[in-house]
Amino acid sequence: MKAINFSKVRNNLKNYCDTAIDENEEIIVTRKDERNVVILSLEKYNQLLKDIHNAKYLAKLDLAYEQMLAGKVKTHDLIEVDDD
Structure with missing residues (x-):
């Protein structure tokens, strides 16, 4: 499980989506005020x-x-x- 800040994910969304699918990994997208989300396949x-x-x-x-x-x-x- 990886935790990445929103700006970094926004700039590399395709790569993080591919990681979620290809490596079967959850990506935690950290945001202000702990309004986090998760990317998963x-x-x-x-x-x-x-x-x-x-x-x-x-x-x-x-x-x-x-x-x-x-x-x-x-x-x-x-x-x-x-x-x-």
């Missing part, structure tokens, strides 16, 4: 979103499992479906 961004969604899904599964262990469940009979 679309591939890495998509992976982060996928990881977030997976973490949310796993949290739901954990909650359901804890509820099951605590006896907070309902049982239902199975519905038989005719093959007609």
